[in-house]
Amino acid sequence: MIDNGIGRALVLLHAFPVDAGMWDAVRAPLAEHVRVVTPDQRGLGRTPLADGAEHPPPDLDAVAGDVLRLLDDLGLERAVLGGCSMGGYVAMAVLRRAPERxxxxxLASxxxxxxxxxxxxxxxxxxxxAEADGTAGWLADAMLPNLLGVTSRDERPEVVATVRSLVERQxxxxxxxxQRAMAARPDSSDLLRATRVPALVLAGAEDRLMPPEVARGLADLLPNSELAVLPRSGHLAPVETPDAFSASVLDWLARTFD
Incomplete structure (x- = not known):
């Protein structure tokens, strides 16, 4: 877990199958204005899968519990939760379990x-x-075409290398x-319709997994939301277009909370 900056807390939950390293390019610009907390989620990055001798059954509610314990440890009564892809599912699980926090x-991608x-x-x-063969030699190759937009794949070799490294170290x-926890997650549509917290929905214009029309549908569910579509970005906008991602988040935070 990396904790940078001061002020209002923004907890950023990473996508699958990467870790909190996906926030490296946006952490510093965001931390100039807010407190940015970026944990590795259960079983990924440096966070172990098991609490002790055994790990819980695959369920994103367990990850939501991890986030709530982190807030407790940091003395944060409430925080803005940001999640990309799987991180968004975890943010919804936290909202379901403890909306007052x-x-x-x-919500990105x-x-x-x-x-x-x-x-x-x-x-x-x-x-x-993954359990039978490990992930070397196939997972990154299978995931990269969906994780990155065409602009990144064609014009940003450093981004491709960064994301490949992030995937291969999990x-x-x-x-x-x-994967099993995501497969078991419930529909969160009614949950989002009922919430009144402000929300920013972000989409990459080149996202093949969660195209902009999916983001528009998500924003329509949230009564107090804004939508931003980031050009020349795919599924991992904080890695592909970090300046645009940071600017969108900071603009929304300033107009919403200041």
């Missing part, structure tokens, strides 16, 4: 709906392969657990 939402049968089966197959056990 959530001051606002920044994510959706409210649960997986359909085909997507669920794909996740479970990937989890089984433990196979954590990858498998996270």
């Amino acid at each position: 959530v001051a606002g939402l920044v 994510t959706r409210a709906s649960a997986d359909g049968e085909e997507q669920r089966a794909t996740r479970l197959a990937a989890a089984a392969r 433990p196979a056990s954590g990858v498998a657990w996270a």
Whole structure:
């Protein structure tokens, strides 16, 4: 976990299958204005999968519990929760479990709906392969075309290398657990319709996994939301277009909370 800056707390929850390193390019500009907390989620990065001898069954509610304990440890009664992709699912799980702890939402490249049968089966197959074979030699190759927009793949070799490194350093056990946890997540549409906290929904214009129309649908669910579509970005805008991502978040925070 990295904790930078002072002032209003913004907790950023990373995507799958990477870790908090995905926030490296936006952490400093954001921390000039707010307190930025970027944890590795359970089983990924430097955070172990198991609390002790055993790990819990795959469930994003367990990750939500980790986030709430982190807030307690940091003395934060409330925070703005930001999540990219899987991190957005975790932010929704926190909102479901403890809405009084959530001051606002920044939801990037994510959706409210649960997986359909085909997507669920794909996740479970990937989890089984990660456990059986590890992740070297296939996971990054399989994920990169969906994680990065065409501009990044064609024009930003340093971004491609960064994301490949982030994917390849994740433990196979954590990858498998996270896939199963995401496959089991509930639909969050009614939850978002009922919340009144301010929300910023961000989409990459070139995102193949969560295209802008998905983000528009997500923003429509939230009664107090704004939508920003970031040009020349795919699924991982904080890595691909960090300046645009940071500017959008800081502008929204300033207009919403200051």
